[in-house]
Amino acid sequence: MVVKSLDELKSGEKGKIVRVRGKGSVHRRIIDMGVVTGTEVEMQRVAPLGDPIEIKVKGYCLTLRKEEASNIYVEVS
């Protein structure tokens, strides 16, 4: 089983969130949006310059900065 940070996923790659690092308001907002341990995510697409990225989580698409995504760890399936 490979664990990668979310920003390292290629589009179409899926996995399960194993850890969400960070603190403060951005961390809280990310959790509020359903990005929590145990949740399935799928990388949708990456902007032309590599930032931001769009993921699919809990049935909807969420756009994250690359830096925010780098704090989210995913067990790639």
Next chain:
Amino acid sequence: MAKEITVALAGNPNSGKTTVFNNLTKARQHVGNWPGVTVEKKVGSCSHDGYNISVVDLPGVYSLTAYSLDEVIARDFIVDEKPDVVVDIVDASNLERNLYLAVQLLEMGVKLIIALNMMDMAESRKYQIDVKEMSRLIGVPVVPLVANRNKGTSELLQTMVDVAEGKVEVLGLRLDYGREVERELAKLEQIINGNPLARRYSPRWLAIKLLEEDEEIIKKFKEVKGGQRTSATR
């Protein structure tokens, strides 16, 4: 004389709150198909079944933390103005994310109605929602709507009146956070019960917010006389 009730419309951005508001009040608020259209609360009124109903359209929020202005406006209104009924407008085609706010509203101890909007969208995505079972599980009335075709509005009005009158009971669900968290919540609740804030807010909600280190709530405790002791939770 007609009886007065206040109903607040809450919900995620772009879940159709303003459309529901317009259906209820026959107002013509601008409705845009993008999130963040309502940044301030708007008030309208309507009457139904011998009631004058003030309808307050709150900004769309995903959560009720105190991090953004929209969330603070929505939360303060619910907490301080204590509307008789809160209607959470939920996008039926995106239940899982939307119900997070519903849980937060229930923890605040409000009389909640869930309005399942965009039922047509949910159906076109082949979702089958058992409205009765959902209502039983969450412990609140659930009213299906297709707001942009004005379907379900009269049922929603009737449910609002029924809840305000106490004809329909809102039990609410109590989310179990597991043994460790529950133990700390119970301790905090016991301390909070002796605090004047407990008369205005649900003690369990205050306890949860303290564990989350919610700055607004910590501030409230510090403002209350004798609150220093209870705010030192860590």
